[in-house]
Amino acid sequence: xxxxxxxxxxxxxxxxxxxxxxxxxxxxxxxxxxxxxxxxxxxxxxxxxxxxxxxxxxxxxxxxxxxxxxxxxxxxxxxxxxxxxxxxxxxxxxxxxxxxxxxxxxxxxxxxxxxxxxxxxxxxxxxxxxxxxxxxxxxxxxxxxxxxxxxxxxxxxxxxxxxxxxxxxxxxxxxxxxxxxxxxxxxxxxxxxxxxxxxxxxxxxxxxxxxxxxxxxxxxxxxxxxxxxxxxxxxxxxxxxxxxxxxxxxxxxxxxxxxxxxxxxxxxxxxxxxxxxxxxxxxxxxxxxxxxxxxxxxxxxxxxxxxxxxxx
Amino acid sequence: xxxxxxxxxxxxxxxxxxxxxxxxxxxxxxxxxxxxxxxxxxxxxxxxxxxxxxxxxxxxxxxxxxxxxxxxxxxxxxxxxxxxxxxxxxxxxxxxxxxxxxxxxxxxxxxxxxxxxxxxxxxxxxxxxxxxxxxxxxxxxxxxxxxxxxxxxxxxxxxxxxxxxxxxxxxxxxxxxxxxxxxxxxxxxxxxxxxxxxxxxxxxxxxxxxxxxxxxxxxxxxxxxxxxxxxxxxxxxxxxxxxxxxxxxxxxxxxxxxxxxxxxxxxxxxxxxxxxxxxxxxxxxxxxxxxxxxxxxxxxxxxxxxxxxxxxxxxxxxxxxxxxxxxxxxxxxxxxxxxxxxxxxxxxxxxxxxxxxxxxxxxxxxxxxxxxx
Numbered sequence: 041x042x043x044x045x046x047x048x049x050x051x052x053x054x055x056x057x058x059x060x061x062x063x064x065x066x067x068x069x070x071x072x073x074x075x076x077x078x079x080x081x082x083x084x085x086x087x088x089x090x091x092x093x094x095x096x097x098x099x100x101x102x103x104x105x106x107x108x109x110x111x112x113x114x115x116x117x118x119x120x121x122x123x124x125x126x127x128x129x130x131x132x133x134x135x136x137x138x139x140x141x142x143x144x145x146x147x148x149x150x151x152x153x154x155x156x157x158x159x160x161x162x163x164x165x166x167x168x169x170x171x172x173x174x175x176x177x178x179x180x181x182x183x184x185x186x187x188x189x190x191x192x193x194x195x196x197x198x199x200x201x202x203x204x205x206x207x208x209x210x211x212x213x214x215x216x217x218x219x220x221x222x223x224x225x226x227x228x229x230x231x232x233x234x235x236x237x238x239x240x241x242x243x244x245x246x247x248x249x250x251x252x253x254x255x256x257x258x259x260x261x262x263x264x265x266x267x268x269x270x271x272x273x274x275x276x277x278x279x280x281x282x283x284x285x286x287x288x289x290x291x292x293x294x295x296x297x298x299x300x301x302x303x304x305x306x307x308x309x310x311x312x313x314x315x316x317x318x319x320x321x322x323x324x325x326x327x328x329x330x331x332x333x334x335x336x337x338x339x340x341x342x343x344x345x346x347x348x349x350x351x352x
Numbered sequence: 353x354x355x356x357x358x359x360x361x362x363x364x365x366x367x368x369x370x371x372x373x374x375x376x377x378x379x380x381x382x383x384x385x386x387x388x389x390x391x392x393x394x395x396x397x398x399x400x401x402x403x404x405x406x407x408x409x410x411x412x413x414x415x416x417x418x419x420x421x422x423x424x425x426x427x428x429x430x431x432x433x434x435x436x437x438x439x440x441x442x443x444x445x446x447x448x449x450x451x452x453x454x455x456x457x458x459x460x461x462x463x464x465x466x467x468x469x470x471x472x473x474x475x476x477x478x479x480x481x482x483x484x485x486x487x488x489x490x491x492x493x494x495x496x497x498x499x500x501x502x503x504x505x506x507x508x509x510x511x512x513x514x515x516x517x518x519x520x521x522x523x524x525x526x527x528x529x530x531x532x533x534x535x536x537x538x539x540x541x542x543x544x545x546x547x548x549x550x551x552x553x554x555x556x557x558x559x560x561x562x563x564x565x566x567x568x569x570x571x572x573x574x575x576x577x578x579x580x581x582x583x584x585x586x587x588x589x590x591x592x593x594x595x596x597x598x599x600x601x602x603x604x605x606x607x608x609x610x611x612x613x614x615x616x617x618x619x620x621x622x623x624x625x626x627x628x629x630x631x632x633x634x635x636x637x638x639x640x641x642x643x644x645x646x647x648x649x650x651x652x653x654x655x656x657x658x659x660x661x662x663x664x665x666x667x668x669x670x671x672x673x674x675x676x677x678x679x680x681x682x683x684x685x686x687x688x689x690x691x692x693x694x695x696x697x698x699x700x701x702x703x704x705x706x707x708x709x710x711x712x713x714x715x716x717x718x719x720x721x722x723x724x725x
Contacts, residue, residue: 078505082692118696128699131443131505132649136699139642140692146685147391264513271506311521318510322492325507329500 049299051177053292058186059084059248060287063269065189065196066240068278070116072200073233074213074226074342075123078134080241081266082141083115085259087245089145092256095249096158104159105185105246112242113235115141120234124227127346138266146258154255161185161251185247192240196280209233213340216347226347244269264318268294271321274328278339293317362707376705377650380697387693388686397682402675406686410671417667418555423638424659424666425557425626426451428564429619430644431651431658432571437612438645439653440588444609446493446508447616448641449515450486454620456519457485459530459631462543462624474546479563479621486617487610489515494609498602504609516636523633530631540630549625558626565659567615572655584608616641638669639688646695665691 063080070077087108094104115137122128163170164187166180200206211219212229220226245262253261268290275290276283297313327333389399409416430447437444444450461481466474489511496502522530524538532541549559575581587594587604595601623635647665651657672687 122696122700126700126703128702132438133696133699135445135645136649136692136695139646139688140696142642143685143688143690143692144391147683147689148395150683150685264510267506267509271510274503274506309521309525311517311525314517315514318513322507322510325502325510326496326500329496329502331500 045299045303047174047177049295050292051181052295052299054178054288055182055186055291056252056294057284057287057291058182058189059244059252059265060269060272060290061189061193061283062240062244062247063266064272064276064283064287065193065280066112066237066244067270067273068237068276068280068283069196069200069209069240070234070237071273071343072209072213072278072340073230074216074340074345074347075120075230075234076130076134076344077116077119077137077234077237078131078270079115079119079137079141080134080269081262081264082138082145083112083238083241084141084245084248084262084266085145086111086115086141087242088249088253088261089149089256090242091246091249092149092152092158092253096152096155099159101159101161101250104250105243108246108249109239109242112238112240112245114238116235116238116241119238120231123346124230124234127348130344130346142259149256149258152256154257156255157250157253159250161247183251185243185251190284193280193284200280210340213342216342217349220347220349230347241266265294268317268321271325274339275324290317290321293320357713359712361710361712362703363710364707365705368705372705376701377698380694380701383697384690384693388690391689392682392686395682397680402682402686405678406668406671406675408671409674410667410669415555416670416674418552418557419670420663420667421561422551422556422558422627422666423640423669424663425561425564426619426623426635427640427643427647427662427666428561428568428659429622430616430641431647431662432564432568432644432655433612433615433619434645434648435651435653435655435658436571436615437608438648440584440604440608442497442605442608442612443505444490444493444508444612445505445645446490446511446515446613446641447619447644448639449508449512450489450613450616451620451623451641452515452519452635453489454482454486454617455624455628455631455635456522456530456620457617458482458547458621458624459540459543460485462547462629463529463541466544466547469546471546474544475549475625478543478547478625479560479618482621482624483614483618486620487614489617490609490613494606494613497609498605512641519631519633519636522631532630540628540632542630543624547625548629551626556627558622560622560626564619564622567618568655568659575655580607616644619644643669643691646691649695650698 063084067077067080090111091104091108094107095101119133119137122133123130161183163181163183170176170180200210208219208224209229212226216226248262272283272286272290275286294317297310297316300313301310385403392399392402410420411417430451433447433450434444458478458481461478465477469477490508493504493507493511496507497504522528523540530540532539551558575584583594583599583604586597587599587601591601619640620635624630628634643665647658647661651661668687668690672684675682675686676684
């Protein structure tokens with residue numbers, strides 16, 4: 041085995057990370073407003089199947105991604121109505137979205153099950169730049185959405201910490217009563233950011249299908265990436281830039297089993313290797329729950345709590 | 353909330369009227385069927401025909417009903433598992449994996465121990481060991497939650513994927529203890545005949561159904577009448593009150609999650625004792641663990657209601673399977689779509705059960721602000 045393989049694994053990890061960054065950015069924005077949406081896995085699947093079907097029908101990548109975004113927004117809207125207006129339990133509503141999304145994506149994807157991916161988002165051609173050793177495959181061999189995702193994380197970070205709406209957003213997650221007393225509608229802030237988060241998750245699913253997926257294979261298409269993205273939010277301490285670092289690490293972990301298999305290295309059987317990303321995620325969660333780490337993290341204080349103004 | 357000059361207020365109800373307790377779930381089912389109907393039509397199927405076939409094959413014929421009851425048996429267990437944890441605001445969503453582990457543990461006991469035990473003892477031992485392994489699978493998330501506050505939601509869920517790969521490893525990836533050595537076809541090694549319960553007649557219903565239903569009643573009684581049940585109820589309502597009253601939160605959290613895992617594991621072991629008789633990857637295909645969460649939520653964490661809801665849900669699944677045998681097969685996933693949408697509508701309906709909606713005309717507000725949205 042040569043070092044080149046590991047460079048490629050890392051480059052692949054960066055590529056997978058795009059889905060994780062997009063999905064966890066969506067979750068960060070949503071959770072910063074005080075709404076926790078556990079439905080990500082279901083929304084990813086719906087985004088993926090939508091992109092596949094539209095790509096299959098029209099061969100238009102951008103239309104496929106756009107509709108995946110819309111589907112993500114629609115599902116987030118359901119969650120918003122249930123949890124913000126109707127004050128349902130956010131955990132159960134998110135789980136219901138996962139079940140609904142898993143079922144519906146399987147239902148509408150039945151006709152294309154096992155069919156190879158119709159269109160592919162191609163990497164940008166940087167010419168000679170992508171031939172540079174190490175830097176070439178790692179930096180100059182990705183598709184437009186991947187680069188946009190990095191820029192998007194920068195913008196999200198700037199929005200959260202450097203703008204007034206970002207300040208209001210963070211305040212809504214930490215002290216909704218204060219925001220309300222300032223005359224800002226808590227519900228409006230939560231709706232806007234839950235739906236915006238849904239758009240990012242939908243894009244994550246659509247991109248994953250058209251850039252990384254090989255065929256539509258039901259729930260196994262995303263294989264729990266949505267849950268890893270949720271753990272990543274904790275890892276990133278609800279900060280967009282840290283989500284990039286975390287996503288690259290997690291993406292690398294997700295890719296390692298395939299590399300080892302491809303290299304015919306049989307230290308572990310493939311089924312055991314496939315467990316590693318989930319076990320690694322769990323281990324990271326544990327480390328992050330130690331009291332010391334917890335102080336540094338700073339989750340939105342009112343995460344998961346419906347806001348009801350004390351009237352009279 | 354104010355829309356124009358109409359003010360909509362929510363007034364908490366002290367107790368919900370009886371008709372609403374029934375009306376909300378019925379309306380949820382109706383609305384879910386409508387949503388499913390839209391997707392059926394878009395896919396070129398007649399909703400009316402599909403639903404009538406779905407309902408008649410799941411709930412009306414003799415074999416339909418007995419198939420439904422057979423499938424409901426492990427589902428009751430996962431439903432009880434979810435209800436037991438969720439009612440204490442412990443969101444164990446790892447029933448799926450805990451059930452797989454119950455299947456593995458049960459099959460281990462059925463292969464290794466059952467031959468040395470009298471038939472009367474073998475089945476209870478298999479069930480108990482299945483429950484034990486299911487409980488052990490949630491031990492790490494439970495301790496982490498109790499000691500460090502690690503979210504049990506993500507940790508239990510991640511372990512589902514680990515459990516899934518573990519079953520695949522035992523059957524497809526290795527030639528070890530759990531795999532049938534007599535054939536190169538990947539399948540589980542059969543457990544001893546001592547560890548099996550016969551089915552009723554020619555049906556797919558097994559006596560484990562009775563055990564599951566009795567267990568639901570016992571749990572219901574136990575939570576209402578025991579000190580432990582009282583403590584969990586107090587803790588569910590207000591963890592602070594429980595702490596002031598000197599209840600041990602760590603012990604309660606860990607024990608509730610362990611019991612929840614054990615109940616799910618029992619479901620997996622019942623699958624071994626009943627239809628499967630081995631570690632069977634077929635269990636990985638039907639998502640009974642996730643469905644258990646839906647069942648528990650719809651039953652509003654009431655153990656007896658879990659039994660009824662589980663049977664209704666299993667019928668959907670059996671009916672869904674029948675839909676595939678046709679010239680224009682309807683994907684079985686329609687059953688999952690219906691499950692998800694029933695849950696979404698039932699959640700939304702909760703607010704009408706808990707609150708009275710008052711609509712009032714208001715005077716125009718003079719110092720209008722956006723604050724009231």
